Amino acid sequence: MSLTTKFVIGLTGPIASGKSTVASMLAERGAELIDADGVVHEVEGPGTLETAAIAARFGEGILAEDGSVNRSLLGRIALDDAIALADLEAIVRPVVRRRIQDRLDQSTNEVVVIEALKLREGPLAKQVDSLWVVVAPAECRLERLTTQRGLSAADANRRMAAQATESEQTAGADVVIVNDGSLERLAEEVARAWEGVMNGLAPRSTPRGERS
Incomplete structure (x- = not known):
C-alpha cells in the first residue's frame, strides 16, 4: 500500500553500528537517503566558507x-578538546542542518531516510515520523572501527566512550535494529520494519514536531 504523504525515517545509532548498511537496504527498497555525514563532507570540502573558517580556527x-x-586529524583534536568541538560544531552544524532541511523539503519521495549520528540533538529530530536506532555489541563496533576504518584500538575505544550509552540511544525509539549477526539477518529485520512503514503500521511514540 502506498503512503499518501511523505514519511520521514530518522536513522541513528552509535558509531560503527551499521547505520549506513541499513540505510543502503532502505534505499534499495525505494527510500530516498539523506546522509548527514555526506553533507558534512560537502561542507568541509575545498573552497567552502566553512572550510576557511575551520582553517582560521585550527590553523x-x-x-x-x-x-x-583533514577530518581524521580534526576528529582527534575535537575528541580531546570540548571547546574545540563546540567551535567546530558552531561552524559546521548550522549549514549542514539547512542543507538537510532543504533536501527534505524538496524531496517528492514517499519515504525519506535521514541518516545522522547526532540526529536527536538538533531540530531535525522534529521532522521525523519514525525514529530508528541501529545498535551493535561494543566488540563488533570496535572490530569495525579498527579493521574497516583503520583506527587504533585506543582511538576507537575513546570515540565509542565519548558517545551516549545504548540505553540512552534507544530511549524513545520506534524501531530498534540489532546488528549483531549476518547481513541476511539484518536484512530480515529491516524488511519487517519497512513493511510496517508501507502498511501504515509503523508506531509513532511522539507525533512529528513534538520530539525533544
Missing part, C-alpha cells in the same frame, strides 16, 4: 593537500 595545517578539511 592551515588542518587542511589536506586538496584543500579540504
Whole structure:
C-alpha cells in the first residue's frame, strides 16, 4: 500500500553500528537517503566558507593537500578538546542542518531516510515520523572501527566512550535494529520494519514536531 504523504525515517545509532548498511537496504527498497555525514563532507570540502573558517580556527595545517578539511586529524583534536568541538560544531552544524532541511523539503519521495549520528540533538529530530536506532555489541563496533576504518584500538575505544550509552540511544525509539549477526539477518529485520512503514503500521511514540 502506498503512503499518501511523505514519511520521514530518522536513522541513528552509535558509531560503527551499521547505520549506513541499513540505510543502503532502505534505499534499495525505494527510500530516498539523506546522509548527514555526506553533507558534512560537502561542507568541509575545498573552497567552502566553512572550510576557511575551520582553517582560521585550527590553523592551515588542518587542511589536506586538496584543500579540504583533514577530518581524521580534526576528529582527534575535537575528541580531546570540548571547546574545540563546540567551535567546530558552531561552524559546521548550522549549514549542514539547512542543507538537510532543504533536501527534505524538496524531496517528492514517499519515504525519506535521514541518516545522522547526532540526529536527536538538533531540530531535525522534529521532522521525523519514525525514529530508528541501529545498535551493535561494543566488540563488533570496535572490530569495525579498527579493521574497516583503520583506527587504533585506543582511538576507537575513546570515540565509542565519548558517545551516549545504548540505553540512552534507544530511549524513545520506534524501531530498534540489532546488528549483531549476518547481513541476511539484518536484512530480515529491516524488511519487517519497512513493511510496517508501507502498511501504515509503523508506531509513532511522539507525533512529528513534538520530539525533544
